[in-house]
Amino acid sequence: MKVLIKNIKELVQVEEEPKLAVKGKDMASIDTITDAYLLIDNEIIEDFGKMKALDFSKIKDCDQLLELDAGGKLVLPSYCDPHTHLVFAGSREIEYSDKIRGLSYEEIAKRGGGILNSAKLLNNISEEELYEQSLVRVNEIISQGTGAVEIKSGYGLTTENEIKMLRVIKRLKQNTPLKIRSTFLGAHAIPMEYKQNPDKYVDLIINEMIPLVAAEKLADYIDVFCDKGFFTVEQTDRILDAGVKNGMRPKIHANELAKSGGIQIGVKYNALSVDHIEYTEEEEIKTLLQSQTMPTILPGAAFFLNMPHAPARKMIDSGLPVAIASDYNPGSSPSGNMKLMMSFACVNYRLLPEEVINACTINAAYAMGVSRKLGSIAKGKTANVYITKEIPTYQFLPYAYGSNLIDTVLLRGKIIKV
Ligand code: NIG
Ligand code: FE
Numbered sequence: 001m002k003v004l005i006k007n008i009k010e011l012v013q014v015e016e017e018p019k020l021a022v023k024g025k026d027m028a029s030i031d032t033i034t035d036a037y038l039l040i041d042n043e044i045i046e047d048f049g050k051m052k053a054l055d056f057s058k059i060k061d062c063d064q065l066l067e068l069d070a071g072g073k074l075v076l077p078s079y080c081d082p083h084t085h086l087v088f089a090g091s092r093e094i095e096y097s098d099k100i101r102g103l104s105y106e107e108i109a110k111r112g113g114g115i116l117n118s119a120k121l122l123n124n125i126s127e128e129e130l131y132e133q134s135l136v137r138v139n140e141i142i143s144q145g146t147g148a149v150e151i152k153s154g155y156g157l158t159t160e161n162e163i164k165m166l167r168v169i170k171r172l173k174q175n176t177p178l179k180i181r182s183t184f185l186g187a188h189a190i191p192m193e194y195k196q197n198p199d200k201y202v203d204l205i206i207n208e209m210i211p212l213v214a215a216e217k218l219a220d221y222i223d224v225f226c227d228k229g230f231f232t233v234e235q236t237d238r239i240l241d242a243g244v245k246n247g248m249r250p251k252i253h254a255n256e257l258a259k260s261g262g263i264q265i266g267v268k269y270n271a272l273s274v275d276h277i278e279y280t281e282e283e284e285i286k287t288l289l290q291s292q293t294m295p296t297i298l299p300g301a302a303f304f305l306n307m308p309h310a311p312a313r314k315m316i317d318s319g320l321p322v323a324i325a326s327d328y329n330p331g332s333s334p335s336g337n338m339k340l341m342m343s344f345a346c347v348n349y350r351l352l353p354e355e356v357i358n359a360c361t362i363n364a365a366y367a368m369g370v371s372r373k374l375g376s377i378a379k380g381k382t383a384n385v386y387i388t389k390e391i392p393t394y395q396f397l398p399y400a401y402g403s404n405l406i407d408t409v410l411l412r413g414k415i416i417k418v
Contacts, residue, residue: 001064003040003413005387008070011036011048012394013077013361015378021294021366023321027355032394038075040383043412048377066415072390073407076397077376078147079338079360082367083251083275083296083325085152085185086141087134087168089121092330105305105332106229106257114331115189118155122165131168137328138176141336143418145406147384148179148375149336150251150325150368152223154188159209162186166218177411179384181368183251184210184219187231187239202235206242214246220369221272222248226262233261240269251367255279256301267291273367275325277310278302285311285318294367296323297359299344300333312349323363324356343401353395383413 011033037054039047047058059065095108095117108114122130141149151169156162162184169182186205194201213219222243226236240250250269254262256276263284266274273294277284280295288295297310312322324345328336342356351359365375373382387408391397397405409416 001042001066001413002046002059002062003066003068003383003410004059005038005068005070005075006054007051008036008038008075009072010034010074010394011038011377012074013357013376014048015376018376018378018381019362020371021321021363022358024316024319027316027321027358028352030354030357030394038377038385040410040413043382045377045379045381045383047379068387068408070387074388074391074394075377075385076357076388076394077361077374078384078386078409078411079145080148080364080368080370080375081141081146081326081328081336081338082150082273082323082364083298083327084149084336085154085327085329086137086149086336087130087151087153087165088118088155088330089125089130089133090118090330091334092117095331099305109189109229112192115155116192118330119157119161119189119191122155123161127164127168130164131171134168134172135176137336138172138178139418141328142178142409142411142416143406144337144339145386145409146178146336146338147411148365148368148370150181150183150221152183152185153219154185154223157186157189157191159204159212162209163212163216163218166213170218177414177416179370179374179382181220181370182218183221183223184213184243184248185223185225187224187235189225189230199235202238205239210242210246214248219248221251223251223253225253226265227253227256227260228258233265236262236265240265244269249369251275255284256307263287267293272369273323276301278308280311280315285315285320288315288320289318294323294363295320296325296367297345297349298325298327298333299341299348300335301327303344303348304333309348312345312351316351316355321363321366322355322359323367324359325364325367339397339405340401342398346398353398356398357394384411386410
């Protein structure tokens with residue numbers, strides 16, 4: 001089966017020679033082809049180019065050909081979303097009101113709200129119910145243009161419930177067309193019963209949870225919320241050491257609430273990404289410049305919690321790459337809408353439309369370890385793309401921040417009804 005998307009007004013983010021990520025000044029440019037076609041063979045991008053260069057012999061003999069006319073429309077690679085917690089139970093809009101009244105994220109957490117509240121809700125529902133609730137969110141983000149997503153555990157906080165979450169993520173991997181990567185985040189919060197002795201909980205993570213997660217091959221990556229009031233650098237060090245020994249590369253929550261040392265400890269363990277990073281200074285930028293670690297900003301969480309913004313402009317100007325993720329979760333970012341994240345990143349971080357598109361596609365793919373196969377329009381990559389409605393330019397996407405501009409979603413070369 002082949003799919004030919006023809007008469008594309010502009011095919012965006014094309015790569016003749018695919019890169020794994022783009023950094024610094026290169027982030028401000030994007031290659032596009034106007035009046036273009038895109039040819040998909042089963043799940044794979046076979047060819048693309050100018051309409052007038054379309055080689056009809058490539059489609060002549062195929063038994064099944066679907067032609068889509070994209071006149072007036074743009075085609076882009078699907079978003080990759082390299083940091084979410086979209087497997088969760090229920091919702092926490094009660095805390096939303098508390099926040100508006102003036103309580104901080106940390107104050108809410110201290111009262112047993114926040115992550116512990118989600119852990120309670122998750123404990124009370126079955127694996128089946130958790131799967132059903134999460135599937136609704138997966139379908140929601142597919143309809144918003146996401147083609148790959150990283151999903152974390154971390155609302156279990158007991159061995160049994162962490163495994164329950166990771167099994168749900170595994171089922172989502174098997175049953176949906178999204179590319180999914182899973183991350184074990186047992187170190188998301190200290191459960192109430194360990195508040196007096198947090199190191200005992202760290203021991204449980206290291207001695208019981210990590211070996212079980214590894215034995216069942218339930219996680220690709222390991223994460224720790226390394227921040228003030230959560231896990232210390234020393235605890236993070238121990239957990240990452242155990243995770244790496246069990247085959248899980250780190251991707252960590254760092255410097256969201258304070259300058260926690262999280263970036264340095266992430267880089268020490270060759271983390272794939274360090275995420276949030278609101279509190280980032282010269283020293284951290286220098287550390288990142290000497291690493292393979294992707295700095296990942298979460299503009300939705302900074303917006304929702306009204307926090308300082310990570311110095312993404314400065315990072316790019318210093319030569320770093322930057323990726324964007326939604327952080328989709330019930331407490332700090334109840335949205336997985338990557339187009340909206342682009343708009344937040346443009347306005348609040350002063351990034352250009354080209355930079356945010358790179359940050360949400362190829363760099364985001366890198367931050368979840370899939371950029372060989374996803375994140376751009378390149379021959380041989382997986383055909384996860386979307387066709388926009390009729391719009392004037394690609395800059396219009398982050399600009400028209402409240403509009404749904406998606407017309408058709410294709411994942412693995414197949415049209416997904418959204
Ligand atoms: O990425 N920072 C830690 N974890 C999530 C929030 C989770 C929650 O509040 O439920 C985050 O913001
Ligand atoms: Fe997060």
